[in-house]
Amino acid sequence: MAGAPEGLPSEEALKEKVVSILASCDLQSTSLKLVRAELEVRCGLGPGGLDPLKDKIKDIVTLEMERIQADAAAPSLPDLAAAPSAPASSSRASAPASSSGSRESPAAEARKAPAEAKKSGQKRPRGEEAEEARAAPNPKEGTKAKQASSMTKGEFMKKAKRFTIKIGDKNINVDPKQFSTGSSGFYASGKALVEVGGISLQLQIGMNCTVIGSKVGIEGIDFVMWKLAEAVGPFQDELGFRCCGRSLGFLHQASDPELEEAELIDQEASDWSSIFTSRKIMIMVFLGPGKGTLEMQPYDDEANVTEITTAPGLVVVLRTDQLSFKFFCRGREATHVATSFMLQNDILRMHRNKLEEHLTPPALELDQWIENRLRxxxxxxxxxxxxxxGDRATIPRSFIHAANRTWFKRQTTLVRGASARLPVSWEPEVFFLGLTSGCDTVIEVPIMRWEHSTVYSDAPDCWAQDPPKTNCRHAAFVDGVELFDAKLFSLSLAETKGMDPGQRLVLEVTYDALYRSGMRKATLINSSTGMYVGTSMSEWNFADKGADVGIFGATGGSPSITAGRLSFCLGCKGASLAVDTE
Structure with a gap:
């Protein structure tokens, strides 16, 4: 871009990024400010970094939005029954002149000739009749149907050439282009000066020339399904879910249901598993050439089956979380349907117990097939x-990974219960979810722990002072250390006062994990349960203990006694071992 400030992107780079941004967002909720902010992010600039190019960005965005809206206004659902137009026949029957002395058009002659031949009783060759039938124009066949079969998109891009148009004082180049909507045509942009009332005005030119009928094909069908999915979006709250994605478009061939079904293979099961799990709405566009039957039934054995006879061009939108469906056709001729799914992608990130609430019977059946296959x-x-x-080369890597973590051939160790005491949570899964979402568990040292101002200093060498201090104000703290239930473990109050808080947590967490696995204190007494504890030296011995711990001071701060205390308090007679992990 001539005269652009140093370090800022060129006009061509801005156009490319604007096209990419607008293609992936909702135009109804997009503003110029949001587009410019996204441009600054993609260009690696801070807020306001593109302020010198505000006017240029506004022109580019306005032009691109006009182009997209012009494409969307073009007819989108192709005429699937359109037939290639045949060349005109050279055989013409003569027709009388009209009263005004002018001769009828060749097309009128072609339509009139068979009627005259029938009236005169003449028999005409069958080939001649067919030839004249082809020559006669089809009144239902419009420009779109005629042009759809005349040239492929690849041929258009290869044969179409640039041409020039003059606007004002400028010659504007018009180039062939494949639009993002699936259409083909020509595109021009630029600026020109025109005179209005003796005053020169500068125009921003943006021109889309779409070839009528160029959207016929799979790309056009997929665009139709995308627009339908976009139209369903505003009603998701009423439907009770929120889809945040759409699957690829699929092309299916339906045949007679009495024919033998193809066997499911590993790769297909892997590809469809996530779609079956997260799909909520299905969009179906029936392509033909023949008719078919669509059966729909709620997920209830007592519900009635509803059948729809499908024809080319029919569109059906149905809820896959409420209805089972089957599409087939009778006879030898197969028919085709294009489909796409609206997906609730957050289902795939849910815990298994929550995820199962969203699984439909087909998804459960596929899930069971995969589980049996992994085994x-x-x-x-x-x-x-x-x-x-061999055959193992065709097994998806995800199946191998899952099989190694689901089924085992050798002796294994089973984890039946887990418990933890962690900052802000006593639930391991909740804490893990906090880690994956970036939650901050660090807080200022609470007054309930100690008076931190007596040991804090902002000096960099505070550790060298006498007494030493710290320049850190924050830490992550485990709550509920003071809530230890000594009676549950048959410990006296005097022994509890001198016990290392780490030993209290070991007792609580161990029994909590055993309780979650189905065991109780009454069933653990005199059992051969072993206790293996990883521990290390504690700072409890350096703490200022306000009360006299008496004879329990030695055992209360000893890490080696942790496993033994655990076995003794729960009545277990198996192995008892404390392992120094420092």
């Missing part, structure tokens, strides 16, 4: 498997 893979696995040889 079969593991059972047939040799001691030293070579996953690149």
């Amino acid at each position: 079969e893979i593991k059972e047939n696995e040799p001691d030293e498997p070579d996953w690149s040889a």
Whole structure:
């Protein structure tokens, strides 16, 4: 871009980024300010970094939005029954002149000739009749149908040439282009000066020339499904869910239901698993050439089946979380349907217990098939498997990964319960979700722990002072250390006062994990349960203890006694071992 400030993107780079941004956002909720902010992010600039180019960005965005709206206004659903137009026949029957002395058009002659031949009783050759039928124009066949079959998109882009138009004082180049909507045509942009009332005015030129009928094809069908999905978007709150994605478009061939179904293979199951789990709405565009039957039934054995006879051009939008469906056709001729799914992608990130609430019967059936397949893979696995040889080479890597973590052939260790005491949470899963979402658990040292101002200093070498201090004000703290239930573990109050808080947490967390796995204190007494504890030196011995701990001081701060105390308090007679992990 001539005269652009140093470090800012060129006009061509801005155009490319604006096209990419507008293609992936909702034009109804997009503003110029939001587009400029996204441009600054993509250009690696801070807020306001593109302020010198405000007017230029406004012109580019306005032009691109006009182009998109012009494409959207073009007819979108192709005429699937359009037939190629045949060349005109050279055989013409003569027709009398009209009263005004002018001769009828060749097309009128072609339509009139068969009627005259029938009236005169003459028999005409069958080939001649067919030829004249082809020559006669079809009144239902418009420009779109005629042009759709005349040239492919690839041929258009190869044969179309640039041409020039003059606007005002400028010659504007008009170039062939494939639009993002699936249409083909010509595109021009630029600026020109025109005189209005003796005053020169500068125009911003943006021109889209769309070839009528160029959207016929799979790209056009997929664009139709995308627009339908966009139209459903505002009603998702009323439907009770919110889809945040759309699957690719699929082209299916339906045949007679009595024919043998193809066997499901691993890769297909892997590809469809996430779609079956998260799909909520299905968009179907029936392409033909023949008719078919669409059966729909709610997920209830007692519900009635509803059948729809489909024809080319029919569009059906149905809820896959409420209805089972089957599409087939009778006879030898197969028919086709294009489909796409609206997906609730956050289902895939839910915990298994929550995810199962969203699984429909087909999704559960596919999930069970995958589970059985994973077990079969593991059972047939040799001691030293070579996953690149034989039939194993066709197994998806995700299946191998899941099989190794779901099924086992050797002796295994089972984790039946887990518990934890962590900052801001006592639930391991809740804490893990906080880590994955970037939650901050660090707070200022609370007064309930200690008076931190007595040991804080902002000096960089505060550690060298006498007594040493710290320049840190924040830490992550585990709540509820003072809530220890000594009676549950048959401990006296005097012994509890001298016990390291870490030993109290070990007792609480261990029994909590055992309780979650179905065990109780009454069933643990005199059992052969072993206790293995990882521990290290504690700072409890350096703490200022306000009360006299008496004879329990030695055992209360000893890390080696942690496993023994655990076995003794729960009545377990198995192995008891404390492992120093420092």
